[in-house]
Amino acid sequence: MPDNQLTPGIAPDRLDASDYAENFADLHPRLDAHEALVAADRCYFCHDAPCITACPTDIDIPLFIRQIATGTPQAAAETILTQNILGGMCARVCPTETLCEEACVREAAEGKPVLIGQLQRYATDTLMEANVHPFQRAPATGKSVAIVGAGPAGLACAHRLAMHGHDVTLYDARSKAGGLNEFGIAAYKTVDQFAEREVDWLLQIGGITVKTGQKLGADIMLNQLRTEFDAVFLGIGLGGVNALGLDHENKTGVEDAVGFIADLRQAQDLAKVPVGRDVVVIGGGMTAIDAAVQAKLLGALNVTLVYRRGRDRMNASRFEQDLAASKGVRIITNASPVALHGNGSVREIEFEYTKDDLSPTGQTFRLAADQVFKAIGQTLAGEGLPDLEGRKIAVTGPGRTSVPGVWAGGDCAAGGDDLTVTAVAEGREAAEDINRSLAV
Amino acid sequence: MASLASNFAGISSPNPFWLASAPPTDKEYNVRRAFEAGWGGVVWKTLGEDGPPIVNVNGPRYGAIWGADRRLLGLNNIELITDRPLQVNLDEMARVKKDYPDRALIASLMVPVDEDSWKIILDRVLETGCDGVELNFGCPHGMSERGMGSAVGQVPDYVQQVTEWCKKHSDLPVIVKLTPNITDIRKPAQAAHDGGADAVSLINTINSITSVNLDSFAPEPTIDGKGAHGGYCGPAVKPIALNMVAEIARSPSLSGLPISGIGGITTWRDAAEFLALGAGNVQVCTAAMTYGFKIVQEMISGLSQYMDEKGFRSVDEIVGRAVPNCSDWQHLNLNYVTKARINQDLCIKCGRCYAACEDTSHQAISMTPDRVFDVIDAECVACNLCVNVCPVESCITMEELQPGTVDERTGKVVEKDYANWTTHPNNPGSCAAE
Numbered sequence: 001m002p003d004n005q006l007t008p009g010i011a012p013d014r015l016d017a018s019d020y021a022e023n024f025a026d027l028h029p030r031l032d033a034h035e036a037l038v039a040a041d042r043c044y045f046c047h048d049a050p051c052i053t054a055c056p057t058d059i060d061i062p063l064f065i066r067q068i069a070t071g072t073p074q075a076a077a078e079t080i081l082t083q084n085i086l087g088g089m090c091a092r093v094c095p096t097e098t099l100c101e102e103a104c105v106r107e108a109a110e111g112k113p114v115l116i117g118q119l120q121r122y123a124t125d126t127l128m129e130a131n132v133h134p135f136q137r138a139p140a141t142g143k144s145v146a147i148v149g150a151g152p153a154g155l156a157c158a159h160r161l162a163m164h165g166h167d168v169t170l171y172d173a174r175s176k177a178g179g180l181n182e183f184g185i186a187a188y189k190t191v192d193q194f195a196e197r198e199v200d201w202l203l204q205i206g207g208i209t210v211k212t213g214q215k216l217g218a219d220i221m222l223n224q225l226r227t228e229f230d231a232v233f234l235g236i237g238l239g240g241v242n243a244l245g246l247d248h249e250n251k252t253g254v255e256d257a258v259g260f261i262a263d264l265r266q267a268q269d270l271a272k273v274p275v276g277r278d279v280v281v282i283g284g285g286m287t288a289i290d291a292a293v294q295a296k297l298l299g300a301l302n303v304t305l306v307y308r309r310g311r312d313r314m315n316a317s318r319f320e321q322d323l324a325a326s327k328g329v330r331i332i333t334n335a336s337p338v339a340l341h342g343n344g345s346v347r348e349i350e351f352e353y354t355k356d357d358l359s360p361t362g363q364t365f366r367l368a369a370d371q372v373f374k375a376i377g378q379t380l381a382g383e384g385l386p387d388l389e390g391r392k393i394a395v396t397g398p399g400r401t402s403v404p405g406v407w408a409g410g411d412c413a414a415g416g417d418d419l420t421v422t423a424v425a426e427g428r429e430a431a432e433d434i435n436r437s438l439a440v
Numbered sequence: 441m442a443s444l445a446s447n448f449a450g451i452s453s454p455n456p457f458w459l460a461s462a463p464p465t466d467k468e469y470n471v472r473r474a475f476e477a478g479w480g481g482v483v484w485k486t487l488g489e490d491g492p493p494i495v496n497v498n499g500p501r502y503g504a505i506w507g508a509d510r511r512l513l514g515l516n517n518i519e520l521i522t523d524r525p526l527q528v529n530l531d532e533m534a535r536v537k538k539d540y541p542d543r544a545l546i547a548s549l550m551v552p553v554d555e556d557s558w559k560i561i562l563d564r565v566l567e568t569g570c571d572g573v574e575l576n577f578g579c580p581h582g583m584s585e586r587g588m589g590s591a592v593g594q595v596p597d598y599v600q601q602v603t604e605w606c607k608k609h610s611d612l613p614v615i616v617k618l619t620p621n622i623t624d625i626r627k628p629a630q631a632a633h634d635g636g637a638d639a640v641s642l643i644n645t646i647n648s649i650t651s652v653n654l655d656s657f658a659p660e661p662t663i664d665g666k667g668a669h670g671g672y673c674g675p676a677v678k679p680i681a682l683n684m685v686a687e688i689a690r691s692p693s694l695s696g697l698p699i700s701g702i703g704g705i706t707t708w709r710d711a712a713e714f715l716a717l718g719a720g721n722v723q724v725c726t727a728a729m730t731y732g733f734k735i736v737q738e739m740i741s742g743l744s745q746y747m748d749e750k751g752f753r754s755v756d757e758i759v760g761r762a763v764p765n766c767s768d769w770q771h772l773n774l775n776y777v778t779k780a781r782i783n784q785d786l787c788i789k790c791g792r793c794y795a796a797c798e799d800t801s802h803q804a805i806s807m808t809p810d811r812v813f814d815v816i817d818a819e820c821v822a823c824n825l826c827v828n829v830c831p832v833e834s835c836i837t838m839e840e841l842q843p844g845t846v847d848e849r850t851g852k853v854v855e856k857d858y859a860n861w862t863t864h865p866n867n868p869g870s871c872a873a874e
């Protein structure tokens with residue numbers, strides 16, 4: 001008899017086979033042609049549009065929407081991709097409700113912004129399905145650049161440098177490129193191997209050699225790269241996971257949320273991904289939400305997300321919080337973990353209610369837990385890196401680090417929100433700066 | 441409650457909403473459904489002379505242009521007059537009129553320009569018991585190539601001649617339907633009037649090509665790779681129709697000539713506007729073709745509510761109310777000075793007013809880094825473009841400068857008294873108002 005939702009412990013096969021397909025279907029299916037025209041028609045083509053200002057990659061949103069409205073979605077895609085080569089993924093994962101769509105004047109007018117994210121997806125999907133790559137390389141410069149980390153920052157940097165005619169070697173510690181697009185992010189936001197397809201499409205520019213399984217500090221060394229290449233870009237993300245700081249944190253069932261999400265994203269068969277009956281996720285960011293929702297979708301009976309501050313302080317957007325609630329995730333705020341209980345495997349986790357300033361209240365409660373996901377932030381991992389600012393690589397201007405010839409961008413670099421779209425912007429800007437420096 | 445009862449050129453109907461002569465009125469089945477839905481009258485689709493039936497194309501008959509969400513704004517057709525045998529139409533008309541005696545039933549007619557043809561058809565329609573005839577001098581496609589329809593309507597002498605024949609051979613009220621495909625609508629209207637017409641109806645459709653297929657390089661609608669101009673109608677033509685109705689209504693020599701207003705009427709409000717400009721009733725086609733016959737219920741309830749709110753007891757109290765205010769440019773008050781005003785509470789900061797004024801008008805709107813838009817009175821000529829491009833209703837309005845205040849643009853004090861171009865010092869032909 002297969003496992004079901006009531007089976008205690010961490011188990012696979014909690015649902016019927018058909019449930020997995022339904023649960024992990026596309027969160028926002030692509031607009032059809034008519035829906036796109038209707039949505040595009042709502043754009044007012046604002047002067048010096050607020051949505052452009054709100055976009056970290058400065059996409060000319062009114063222009064691309066007008067191009068959709070006039071029946072040229074591939075031209076729209078080119079407008080998008082010129083600014084953001086990962087415009088397809090950003091259309092899926094950007095928290096548009098706090099970026100372009102929050103700034104949309106129709107949000108101010110009637111609380112219903114133009115569906116910018118979904119229109120962007122319509123345009124970029126149309127172009128990618130036609131297998132068109134609208135960019136070409138400049139004549140070869142003979143210069144070479146090493147990029148460490150094939151996530152959004154590294155990919156954006158690589159593409160822009162390749163366009164300028166430089167030869168790029170793109171290293172990544174993982175088995176394939178894509179970074180968090182491939183190994184993070186909830187599966188229902190990027191169905192049908194979109195992350196992988198987008199990387200393949202991006203590499204059509206040519207001039208980019210991908211080398212996977214190459215970890216900085218182990219397989220490749222920064223000093224060696226500086227010698228072999230004319231410039232280096234670090235887009236290594238945040239490889240470490242913050243610990244709870246509790247006793248017995250190595251109990252069976254206490255796991256990193258990022259590892260859970262990565263395993264799920266790489267699973268050939270979602271039914272084989274084990275999940276607890278009673279799951280507790282600790283954290284308030286996008287990783288916490290993605291882990292909690294997907295645990296629920298895998299068939300966990302009870303999923304509780306616990307955050308130490310109030311909901312307004314959660315990094316996950318209101319849309320994401322509501323999504324989690326709609327999937328049956330219980331959200332508890334103003335509570336911090338104080339103890340893990342269980343003999344060998346975790347059985348319960350104990351929390352203490354906290355005030356907004358995180359001071360303890362003395363009131364505690366326990367939640368049944370056979371699986372606990374830690375999602376309280378990630379940290380920069382690695383040694384011999386350029387100077388840090390706080391816990392990230394210090395950068396000035398377009399990603400210049402303390403080490404000459406070395407740039408950094410994305411989550412590993414100080415400043416900016418840890419968003420895909422921000423990483424793309426930083427990678428692109430660093431590429432332009434590298435290009436200028438190589439021309440001297 | 442106000443009465444919507446209508447008496448147009450001696451023809452009574454329970455309301456002023458008639459269906460125009462067109463595909464919706466081509467047969468008994470449709471017309472019965474229209475009357476059941478509440479239409480006050482129907483102008484039956486144009487009848488031609490007896491003989492072999494008219495032939496239509498077997499490809500598309502309509503082309504269109506659309507607004508947001510494929511809202512149909514303009515429709516073009518190349519359909520001809522009824523392609524059903526004359527006797528079939530006459531029999532159906534007689535049956536319908538018998539069953540709906542309170543509704544207006546008008547026969548639209550189009551036959552060659554000779555007296556016998558008109559006498560014969562008039563005799564035939566008399567047997568239907570219809571309330572009047574409408575002479576189709578407007579249809580601009582197909583039949584016009586055969587010397588009928590707008591080919592007649594474009595020659596005032598023909599209009600007058602045929603009208604005279606019809607008055608001579610029939611006691612029925614004669615409505616002359618005018619084509620807008622002319623330079624001055626007053627000329628054929630005058631000809632109809634001089635020929636003894638009981639009323640005119642306008643506008644018929646406008647010569648048009650709705651679009652061009654950029655793959656086949658053929659105009660739409662395309663028949664086997666070719667296209668011919670059609671007749672344009674629908675909401676897009678309403679402003680043209682309103683002007684032509686007003687031109688006739690305010691023409692002294694046409695005073696008292698009843699007008700049946702046609703052209704893009706889609707709502708009760710459109711209808712009321714035509715009435716205010718002098719139309720005694722209205723005819724509708726495209727709106728019914730777009731939404732079905734049921735729209736008349738909104739027209740009835742809307743006009744009724746409006747009349748109650750205004751205290752109008754009959755439709756005739758609306759008719760022509762706006763005509764005295766239709767003037768010529770030279771008589772507009774040049775001492776009436778306004779400035780645009782932007783309501784900052786309503787502004788959604790889209791900046792369209794700024795783009796329009798900055799790029800295409802008078803650079804009279806300022807923009808701050810935090811997107812506050814304001815009017816620069818010293819530059820504003822009160823053109824109203826910002827009002828028209830603003831997506832928020834009533835966000836930008838035009839405020840009248842009171843007499844005695846200074847117009848910052850001209851530096852002049854706003855005068856209290858009316859003054860127009862005819863007396864303006866810059867007008868070489870001006871004469872002092874003494």
